[in-house]
Amino acid sequence: MAVPPTDSLSDSxxxxxxxxxxxxxxxxxxxxxxxxxxxxxxxxxVFMLLPIGLMAYVSMLERGVNGGVQWGVHTVDAYxxxxxxxxxxxxxxxxxxxxxxxxxxxxxxxVTTLACLAIxxxxxxxxxxxxxxxxxxxxxxxxxxxxxxxxxxxxxxxxLLRSNGLVNESLMGLGxxxxxxxxxxxxxxxxxxxxxxxxxxxxxxxxxxLEKLDLRLVEAAFDLGANKRRAFQRVIVPLAxxxxxxxxxxxxVPSLGAFITPELLGGSKSMMIGNLIQSQFGAAxxxxxxxxxxxxxxxxxxxxxxxxxxxFRRPPGRG
Amino acid sequence: xSRRSKNPLxxxxxxxxxxxxxxxxxxxxxxxLIAFSFNENxxxxxxxxxxxxxxxxxxxxxxxxxxxxxxxxxxTTATLIATSVALLAALAMARHRFxxxxxxxxxxxFPLIIPEIVTAVATLLFFVALGIQLGLTTVIIAHxxxxxxxxxxxxxARLQGLDPALPEAAADLYANEIQAFRRVTLPLLWxxxxxxxxxxxxxxxxxFTITYFVAGPGATTLPVYIFGMIRIGITPEVNAxxxxxxxxxxxxxxxxxxxxxxxx
Numbered sequence: 001m002a003v004p005p006t007d008s009l010s011d012s013x014x015x016x017x018x019x020x021x022x023x024x025x026x027x028x029x030x031x032x033x034x035x036x037x038x039x040x041x042x043x044x045x046v047f048m049l050l051p052i053g054l055m056a057y058v059s060m061l062e063r064g065v066n067g068g069v070q071w072g073v074h075t076v077d078a079y080x081x082x083x084x085x086x087x088x089x090x091x092x093x094x095x096x097x098x099x100x101x102x103x104x105x106x107x108x109x110x111v112t113t114l115a116c117l118a119i120x121x122x123x124x125x126x127x128x129x130x131x132x133x134x135x136x137x138x139x140x141x142x143x144x145x146x147x148x149x150x151x152x153x154x155x156x157x158x159x160l161l162r163s164n165g166l167v168n169e170s171l172m173g174l175g176x177x178x179x180x181x182x183x184x185x186x187x188x189x190x191x192x193x194x195x196x197x198x199x200x201x202x203x204x205x206x207x208x209x210l211e212k213l214d215l216r217l218v219e220a221a222f223d224l225g226a227n228k229r230r231a232f233q234r235v236i237v238p239l240a241x242x243x244x245x246x247x248x249x250x251x252x253v254p255s256l257g258a259f260i261t262p263e264l265l266g267g268s269k270s271m272m273i274g275n276l277i278q279s280q281f282g283a284a285x286x287x288x289x290x291x292x293x294x295x296x297x298x299x300x301x302x303x304x305x306x307x308x309x310x311x312f313r314r315p316p317g318r319g
Numbered sequence: 320x321s322r323r324s325k326n327p328l329x330x331x332x333x334x335x336x337x338x339x340x341x342x343x344x345x346x347x348x349x350x351x352l353i354a355f356s357f358n359e360n361x362x363x364x365x366x367x368x369x370x371x372x373x374x375x376x377x378x379x380x381x382x383x384x385x386x387x388x389x390x391x392x393x394x395t396t397a398t399l400i401a402t403s404v405a406l407l408a409a410l411a412m413a414r415h416r417f418x419x420x421x422x423x424x425x426x427x428x429f430p431l432i433i434p435e436i437v438t439a440v441a442t443l444l445f446f447v448a449l450g451i452q453l454g455l456t457t458v459i460i461a462h463x464x465x466x467x468x469x470x471x472x473x474x475x476a477r478l479q480g481l482d483p484a485l486p487e488a489a490a491d492l493y494a495n496e497i498q499a500f501r502r503v504t505l506p507l508l509w510x511x512x513x514x515x516x517x518x519x520x521x522x523x524x525x526x527f528t529i530t531y532f533v534a535g536p537g538a539t540t541l542p543v544y545i546f547g548m549i550r551i552g553i554t555p556e557v558n559a560x561x562x563x564x565x566x567x568x569x570x571x572x573x574x575x576x577x578x579x580x581x582x583x
Contacts, residue, residue: 026496033411033415033417035407036408036410036411037407037411037412037423039403039404039407039408040404040405040407040408040427041423041426041427043400043404043463043464043467044427044430044464044467045426047442047445047461047463047464048429048430048433048441048465049426049429050445051438051441051442051444051445052433052437052438052441054441054444054445055437055440055441055444058448068447071448119341119344120341122333122334122338122340122341123337123338123341123342125334125338126335126337127338129334140573140576141342141345141346142345143572143576144569144572144573145345145346147521147525147568147569147571148349148525148565148568148569149524149525149542149561149564149565149568150525151525151542151546151549152352152561152564153348155352155549155557155561156349156351156352156561157348158549158553159351159352159355159553160348160351164362164365166351196345199341199344199345228332232331253432253434254434256434257435257436257437260527260528264549273436274436274528277436277437277440278436281440290440291444294436294437294440294441297434297436298433298434298437301433301437302432305432
């Protein structure tokens with residue numbers, strides 16, 4: 001990084017601070033970079049990275065008497081409370097409550113990811129096989145729900161799933177059931193809502209990898225006597241794997257931290273991690289525990305991202 | 320590329336029905352919601368006839384209007400700030416190669432990776448720790464942060480598609496750097512800027528979880544208000560306001576899509 005010559009500054013002693021700054025920006029590449037990138041980094045750094053650091057710190061503080069925290073009083077109580085509870089004898093025993101919510105979140109997110117893959121892959125493949133002029137339109141149709149309000153989209157599912165909702169009415173109209181079945185406020189409803197919320201995240205990356213797929217490879221497989229099924233299994237799926245992996249990460253990660261879907265479509269017995277965190281900041285007023293839970297969620301998410309990057313981001317040229 | 324679909328070998332069984340199912344699943348709830356918003360019945364999901372009444376009820380509700388006003392103030396301010404800083408960053412990142420480039424890209428993309436609930440909690444703790452009163456300002460700050468990557472990506476994409484020879488030609492014609500930027504780069508960059516700004520605007524209008532945590536009293540935005548309405552019960556008013564939000568988003572995304580595709 002070349003440092004600009006400074007002697008010219010002494011030539012013009014009457015520089016006001018502003019013109020001096022302009023002069024510096026004009027001559028120094030580094031100063032210009034900082035001036036251009038600085039504001040974005042400053043905003044994200046101060047209002048995002050710093051708060052997350054603070055959250056990690058709060059998770060190691062003593063809980064305040066009436067909510068909040070006692071600044072400066074350090075303890076690992078929040079992490080202990082996450083895993084253990086004090087029984088009647090005053091001993092610590094494993095507390096299954098929170099672990100159960102984490103387990104449920106993992107199961108629902110995994111099922112959601114698999115369901116998105118099962119529904120999304122055929123759609124992405126179909127799109128990739130269309131003529132170019134239709135492909136853009138189809139991509140656009142996939143992205144529209146992504147940009148529409150998540151809250152509103154989940155609300156639409158309440159209209160479909162409630163006891164006198166469209167699904168129950170249709171099933172009864174067809175004579176398949178006699179009385180409404182309970183769909184809303186179940187794990188099934190949460191899964192349907194999560195799949196709906198995150199489907200575009202699965203379809204778009206798979207489409208991106210299938211769209212780049214070299215057709216001659218598949219045709220070569222056909223020429224060598226592979227039937228469609230073997231060509232699909234041995235050529236298409238392996239080549240789509242980076243897209244599939246990206247899609248799975250992009251669905252699994254936000255599902256795990258979902259808040260709106262379980263809040264609207266799940267009952268009080270179907271909490272997920274997001275709702276548990278919220279309840280610690282709301283009704284339970286246990287901020288350190290809430291911060292600890294959020295930090296645990298963040299760690300899992302960052303771990304998943306790191307594993308994905310290590311496996312699928314190869315150096316350029318090795319594809 | 321139409322040979323793709325014409326070659327019979329490319330017809331895999333189940334792919335077309337699978338795609339049909341996918342698009343039905345994607346759009347059925349949206350259509351059902353919009354249809355029910357025109358239902359005259361007080362019971363939100365029992366169809367008895369067409370009516371626009373509930374839209375009238377919604378548009379005369381002062382609380383909804385003030386929440387919508389808050390949403391517009393937040394989205395406009397956050398979009399202006401986020402798009403400005405994103406534009407500056409994109410210009411620097413497109414023109415210079417430097418050490419730490421990957422780090423800068425990672426920080427800018429960071430708000431996209433973090434689960435919204437974590438951002439919400441961390442931001443709340445930050446404002447409370449600093450003793451900053453929760454209100455519209457805290458909402459604007461929080462929205463600006465995660466709007467930055469949404470504004471950045473389309474601008475960056477557009478810049479990458481620009482021919483670097485164009486501003487160089489301007490320089491050859493004795494334009495100074497500022498003139499070259501104003502007269503050559505900026506006009507070519509406009510679709511990207513507009514597209515990024517619209518996406519920021521939409522994302523800000525839609526964001527619920529973060530707003531729910533950092534909105535102080537009197538700073539209720541539309542999604543937060545709708546959430547409160549849904550909590551109380553499923554009513555035709557909720558259908559109407561939800562359908563309105565859907566339509567506004569769809570119109571904006573369509574515009575952003577069309578602008579982004581303007582001739583390069």
